[in-house]
Amino acid sequence: MNTTNKIKDILSIELEKRGLRKTIERYKILEAIYDRTDHFDVEELYLSLRKQNFHVSRATVYNTLDTLIDCGLVQKHHFGGDGALFEKALGFRQHGHVVCINCNKILEFCDPRLQTIQESVGNIMDFNINDQALIFYGYCKDGCNRNLSDDDKKPD
Amino acid sequence: MNTTNKIKDILSIELEKRGLRKTIERYKILEAIYDRTDHFDVEELYLSLRKQNFHVSRATVYNTLDTLIDCGLVQKHHFGGDGALFEKALGFRQHGHVVCINCNKILEFCDPRLQTIQESVGNIMDFNINDQALIFYGYCKDGCNRNLSDDDKKPD
DNA sequence: TTGTGTGCAAAAGCTTTGCATGTTG
DNA sequence: CAACATGCAAAGCTTTTGCACACAA
Numbered sequence: 328m329n330t331t332n333k334i335k336d337i338l339s340i341e342l343e344k345r346g347l348r349k350t351i352e353r354y355k356i357l358e359a360i361y362d363r364t365d366h367f368d369v370e371e372l373y374l375s376l377r378k379q380n381f382h383v384s385r386a387t388v389y390n391t392l393d394t395l396i397d398c399g400l401v402q403k404h405h406f407g408g409d410g411a412l413f414e415k416a417l418g419f420r421q422h423g424h425v426v427c428i429n430c431n432k433i434l435e436f437c438d439p440r441l442q443t444i445q446e447s448v449g450n451i452m453d454f455n456i457n458d459q460a461l462i463f464y465g466y467c468k469d470g471c472n473r474n475l476s477d478d479d480k481k482p483d
Numbered sequence: 484m485n486t487t488n489k490i491k492d493i494l495s496i497e498l499e500k501r502g503l504r505k506t507i508e509r510y511k512i513l514e515a516i517y518d519r520t521d522h523f524d525v526e527e528l529y530l531s532l533r534k535q536n537f538h539v540s541r542a543t544v545y546n547t548l549d550t551l552i553d554c555g556l557v558q559k560h561h562f563g564g565d566g567a568l569f570e571k572a573l574g575f576r577q578h579g580h581v582v583c584i585n586c587n588k589i590l591e592f593c594d595p596r597l598q599t600i601q602e603s604v605g606n607i608m609d610f611n612i613n614d615q616a617l618i619f620y621g622y623c624k625d626g627c628n629r630n631l632s633d634d635d636k637k638p639d
Numbered sequence: 640t641t642g643t644g645t646g647c648a649a650a651a652g653c654t655t656t657g658c659a660t661g662t663t664g
Numbered sequence: 665c666a667a668c669a670t671g672c673a674a675a676g677c678t679t680t681t682g683c684a685c686a687c688a689a
Contacts, residue, residue: 347668347669348662348663348664348667348668348669349663349664350662350663350668350669350670351662352669352670353669368653369653369654370653382671383670383671384670384671384672385653385654385671385672386654386655386656386670386671386672386673387669387670387671389653389654389655390655390669390670391669403563405561405562405563406561407559407561409652409653409678409679410652410653410654411653411654423600423604425604425608425610425612427610434608434610436604436607436608438600438603438604440596440599440600441600443596444579444594444596444597444617445619447594448579448581448592448594448619449619449621451592452581452590452592452623453623453624453625454581454583454590454619454621454622454623454624455621455622455624456581456619456620456621457620457621457622458619458620458621459617459618459619459620460616460617460618460620461600461615461616461617461618462615462616462617463601463604463605463610463612463614463615464612464613464614464615464616465605465610465611465612465613465614466610466611466613467608467609467610468609468610468611469609503643503644504642504643504644504687504688504689505688505689506643506644506645506687506688507687508644508645509644524678525678525679526678538646539645539646540645540646540647541646541647541678541679542645542646542647542648542679542680542681543644543645543646545678545679545680546644546645546680547644565653565654565677565678566677566678566679567678567679
């Protein structure tokens with residue numbers, strides 16, 4: 328069975344668990360998300376669906392994203408620009424992001440030491456931690472041809 | 484010299500550096516920010532100024548916050564709720580945040596291991612990293628009286 | 640005096656909501 | 665067929681913008 332079908336099966340299970348309906352929109356939006364490898368916003372996802380001649384409203388895209396996030400199939404990020412960005416979640420370990428303030432490139436990384444920090448912090452602060460977001464902001468050294476002056480080094 | 488005057492002096496220096504004017508609004512807003520110890524949004528700051536009978540517009544609060552961030556005196560955060568939160572920055576080492584998904588409590592922590600991760604990632608990804616944001620989401624074990632069920636464990 | 644900063648209100652952009660319609664279970 | 669999901673448009677919020685006026689340099 329291919330990846331697309333596998334992920335749809337997982338959605339089916341999660342929807343059943345929650346007593347939610349299996350609508351065409353939910354599967355189609357899930358598929359569109361898993362077809363991409365980037366970090367996208369709601370509008371990009373909406374337009375990609377329309378470009379495939381699949382008719383959905385923005386409201387449904389928003390609603391469905393919430394559902395998919397709740398099901399653990401999509402992740403939502405706030406990188407500081409306006410609006411949220413999303414990416415598929417399944418099969419991808421928790422990972423951090425590195426964002427170029429100049430060209431907006433987004434890279435991902437994994438570092439097992441982060442897990443250690445999470446455990447320490449959870450213990451010290453008396454928290455049950457179940458999600459994390461680590462973002463580094465800076466300038467990528469190649470590709471975006473930026474002169475590294477001392478000005479505007481602060482992201483928002 | 485007290486802390487408030489010290490911070491105002493720093494602002495003076497930073498404004499001069501940038502050729503920006505020393506307006507009453509900038510100093511007053513800075514002072515209002517340094518009078519608080521919490522994470523606040525634009526509206527809260529705006530209202531606190533009005534409550535002191537200091538007249539500013541929302542636009543000026545937004546503009547001034549940008550200036551203060553650029554001067555390194557204020558930090559902006561995106562914790563996932565709508566809108567950004569701010570806090571004073573000077574004299575506070577880079578620190579991570581722990582956010583309770585249930586009661587919205589925000590705690591802070593420092594972990595030197597994060598710096599190590601930042602350096603590794605910078606080297607591996609070929610980035611000049613100059614800012615970081617680490618947020619852990621979870622439930623605080625006391626104070627917010629939450630039943631820890633298996634549902635709604637996913638923040639946005 | 641000169642030009643930047645502010646105030647106000649309107650606009651813009653992202654996200655949510657309400658209601659009617661359509662579809663799943 | 666009953667409840668839930670969708671579509672559409674309108675409303676809500678946060679943030680930005682444009683223009684006239686005020687004030688710092």
